[in-house]
Amino acid sequence: MSYCVALKLKRGLVFMSDTLTNGGLDNISCYPKTFCWGLAGERQILLATAGNLATTQAVVSTLSEQTKKLKEPRDSILGAPTMFQVARIISQTLAEIIVNSTPSQQTAKSAFSATMILGGQIKGGETQLYLIYPEGNFIEVSDDKPFFQIGETKYGRPILVRAFDPEMEFNDAIKLLMVSFDSTMKANLSVGLPLDIRVYNDGSLTSARELRVEKDDAYYQMISRAWGDALKASLVQLPDYDYNQD
Numbered sequence: 001m002s003y004c005v006a007l008k009l010k011r012g013l014v015f016m017s018d019t020l021t022n023g024g025l026d027n028i029s030c031y032p033k034t035f036c037w038g039l040a041g042e043r044q045i046l047l048a049t050a051g052n053l054a055t056t057q058a059v060v061s062t063l064s065e066q067t068k069k070l071k072e073p074r075d076s077i078l079g080a081p082t083m084f085q086v087a088r089i090i091s092q093t094l095a096e097i098i099v100n101s102t103p104s105q106q107t108a109k110s111a112f113s114a115t116m117i118l119g120g121q122i123k124g125g126e127t128q129l130y131l132i133y134p135e136g137n138f139i140e141v142s143d144d145k146p147f148f149q150i151g152e153t154k155y156g157r158p159i160l161v162r163a164f165d166p167e168m169e170f171n172d173a174i175k176l177l178m179v180s181f182d183s184t185m186k187a188n189l190s191v192g193l194p195l196d197i198r199v200y201n202d203g204s205l206t207s208a209r210e211l212r213v214e215k216d217d218a219y220y221q222m223i224s225r226a227w228g229d230a231l232k233a234s235l236v237q238l239p240d241y242d243y244n245q246d
Contacts, residue, residue, distance in 0.1 A: 035060050062093050156184040
């Protein structure tokens with residue numbers, strides 16, 4: 001299982017994903033789950049993936065191969081005129097690969113299933129964020145749903161719902177995501193360090209900044225301890241429940 005989150009802020013995008021892949025108790029390794037393509041000054045595209053590793057690898061490889069075919073540039077993510085068209089290309093590619101990998105009709109519960117988060121900006125357009133489903137359809141981020149999660153989402157969601165603010169600075173957003181990931185990793189061993197972070201500045205049309213949080217990262221370890229201590233302190237400060245009341 002994976003855990004990936006993408007936030008759309010007023011100042012840009014922040015992606016964070018774990019790198020743990022688990023093929024069984026004796027087959028644990030690390031593999032990147034966030035990928036980037038771009039043309040400086042023209043477009044920048046980020047893609048986070050969760051689900052069957054063979055499926056996500058096939059999608060990423062297919063998209064990369066398409067960018068090298070210059071005869072029909074509009075059919076690739078580096079030639080599509082809008083981010084909406086980029087989302088269509090990726091969603092169609094995902095659906096086709098799942099169908100070709102599945103002996104019977106595609107279903108959302110297929111062993112070859114995968115879900116993706118697409119973000120980016122094309123010159124002349126706004127920074128956009130999409131959630132792509134394994135069936136080949138997709139939705140765009142909204143005010144009611146200002147961020148997307150894929151993979152093992154339930155453990156890290158409460159802190160995002162309570163604390164996310166589109167006006168926040170990048171450093172605060174990364175801190176928030178670290179708490180979300182720490183909560184997830186405490187509850188689910190299939191999600192784990194290192195963590196990959198990508199930060200894209202709205203309007204820059206330059207490559208997203210890449211950061212990696214390793215297992216021995218001092219800041220992450222401090223965040224993990226401080227968040228645990230803060231939760232315990234807050235619980236103690238809450239009024240006691242009187243279970244003897246009538």
